[in-house]
Amino acid sequence: MSSDKHLTVVALGGFGEIGLNMMALELGDSIIVVDAGLMFPEEDMFGIDAVIPDFTYLRERYQLIRALIVTHGHEDHIGAVPFFAQEFRVPIYGTTFTLALIREKLREHNLLNRTDLRTIKAEDVIEIGPFKVEPFRVCHSIPDGVGLIIHTPYGPIVHSGDFKLDHTPVDGKRLDVEKLSRATEGRTLLLLSDSTNVEREGYAPSENHIARTLAQIFSESSGRLIFAVFASNIHRIQQIVDIASLHGRKVLFHGKSIQSNVRMASELGYLNLTEAELISLKDLATVPDHQVVMITTGSQGEPMSALTRIAFGDHKWIKIKPGDTVVLSSKFIPGNERTIHNLINHLYRRGAEVIYEKIRDIHASGHAYREELKWLISMVKPRYFVPIHGEYRHLVMHRRIAISMGIPEDRCFIMEDGDTLIIGNGCARLGSKVPFGRIFLDGKGVGDIAGPVLRDRKHLAEDGLVIVSLVIDQEYGGILSGPDVFSRGFISEEMNPEILQAAQCLILELFDQYMEEGVKPEVGELQREIRKQLKKFFHKILGRRPVIYPVIAEV
Incomplete structure (x- = not known):
């Protein structure tokens, strides 16, 4: 993917969605990862507890990974850290409060003693391979949040983290404008900026x-x-x-x-x-x-x-x-x-x-509004611009703001998960896609739930289940017991017994047809035919398509 001549920005999560924040910077034989967050399940993710990014890209480059740097302690930035730490034995950098939250997670996963946690302060400078990282203090709705100034041979990259301009913060710690100005000196290579509140005019309230x-x-x-x-x-x-x-x-x-x-x-x-x-x-x-x-x-x-x-x-x-x-x-x-x-x-x-928020002013967002986003662009004067941390519409709107602020259109990029941005030889361009995706957490299972399982769960939730149970003669194929038909989440058996009784009769007629033709069907064929006949019957009678599960035993 990347050679010694190119710096590659890799979008692994949070580009085109809220949550799941994760990205990587690859230069030569070194990769640093920024944030490892989760996303809470959407309405159609039945039974899923949380979602984390797919680590395939990182797994394929295991030997190149030098560190994970975490900007702050919200779940959409640290929720996947235990799963990252389980696979990648690299230092994890974060501020004091952020690491305190991460320690609790690692302790729950029995990973604390084997994980190298390194505390950073807003005034620190950390050298990691070819990268020199300077965290800078930001205001957000959690203590100890930072943005990152990542120095590369091509110039500094500014990662805003989640931020806002709050001139009267509760803890008195404002965004460190002086360090941001001094470290970039008006020659920022790339600005990666939080897009969450780009739709909101003005400034976020203190x-x-x-x-x-x-x-x-x-x-x-x-x-x-x-x-x-x-x-x-x-x-x-x-x-x-x-x-x-x-x-x-x-x-x-x-x-x-x-x-x-x-x-x-x-x-x-x-x-x-x-x-x-x-x-x-x-x-x-x-x-x-x-x-x-x-x-x-x-x-x-x-x-x-x-x-x-x-x-x-x-x-x-x-x-x-x-x-x-x-x-x-x-x-x-x-x-x-x-x-x-x-x-x-x-x-x-x-x-x-x-x-609540609709009747009283009882919440202040931790994310910058539109005028604050403009301020950051004018402050760091980036050569290239990439909006991050937002759904696709947020990224589009933020890009438009950057263009209106004077950044040429061909230097403002919209990246989605799996996209890469290659910087080198005096230009930047979107590269080829890398493996990406969503890994579902369900109980203690990690990644064992995929699309077909979710579709089955959705089908069960919307249309219910019908189970057909019968025992047949192994030699002749005749019915020895059953058929018994019962349902869950489909109809009330007490109120509509005639429907399931009709389904039983349909199955008996199917067997009568086989006997007349002198055919002994295989169990698999019989299951398929029962599904087919009952599917047509229930759709004709009720307009519904339940999951139909025949259980057939041969004796």
Whole structure:
């Protein structure tokens, strides 16, 4: 793919989709990988827990891989790290908080002791083969996020990471404009820039802006307050804790992921709180409602989250009551709207007041809006431009912005997963495709679920299952037992017994036909014929196409 004369940018995930972020830079005998994220399953991925990138391209170049560099600790950037670490014994670089999150994942997979984790700071310079990498601090909705300035023989590449311009961040750490300017010196070879919010005009609001809304909610509420947040949004959690303290309220953290992240953030100095500000589940019965704040997960209506169990009345210790105010302090992730609306409806049914993004300004995005994207382009003045981290429409819109900012059209490239960009000899061009794809995680299985299995699951979910069971004489082919016909997810057998009885008669007629013709069919042929006849019958009677599964035993 790449020779000593060329630098190759390889899109392995996150190019044309939200999530699954992963890319590689190949130069000579060295490859560095940036991010290894997952994607949460789409609606048609029945039973799938998560999706990770296909590592085939990296697997084929195992000896060339020098390092994995992680920009920050969100799942769409670190979710695939344990699976990467299982295959590739190379150093993994990340900031302190990012590596703390990765350690927890590696510990769960029994990989911590064998993985080489190396902490980087925003002021560091790391030499990895022919690459010299300088992380620079960015503002995002998680602490310790960085972008990357990757120096190559052809000039510096700027990888924005997930970023926004926040002039009043909660932790006081702004995007490091000075380092970005100094390291690139207006001669950036390539800018790879976050495209998530390219559709939104203006500037992303500061996280501190949300504090005013949160303070108003505290002032208006006389009962218990329950905040649902992303477990990684430590800055939002800090603001809620601080305002709770001002209003004389005690804080309960509930949910495994949020308790784990709060513990790590507190130990590492990213979250400031004291034991005096906290309560436990057993304290709920004794602390007055107007002194209680609960912070939990479940803002996206996740089925097993604490908030969902609370909303449906299934939580053992926490029950919604009139006077409670529930705040979903996050955006509705596209695809989750129906689930979230169902959650909100159940909370209202139980007497809670619910506040969410459509009625109050309670969330600030961690991704740059359009004017901030323009600022970054004007700041680094890249020769070439590639939009990343977005669906295809986002990439197209971001490319148009870059062209409007003066970058020639033939130097602005849209890359999708599997695409390569080859830079060398004073030019850049799209190269040939490399192996890419999506690997499905289902329980403990990794990659054992493919398209045909998902199609079967979709078919079962939409049309149900009909099972035919019978025993036939091995010598003569006659029926010894059955046929028994029963269904799951197809029809109600109690309400429509005549349909399955008719299906039994159809099978008996099929056997009568074989007997008249003196034919003893093979089991495989018999299964195919039963499927064919029942498929036609059910479609004619009901207009449905269930999965038909004949089970035939010969005796």
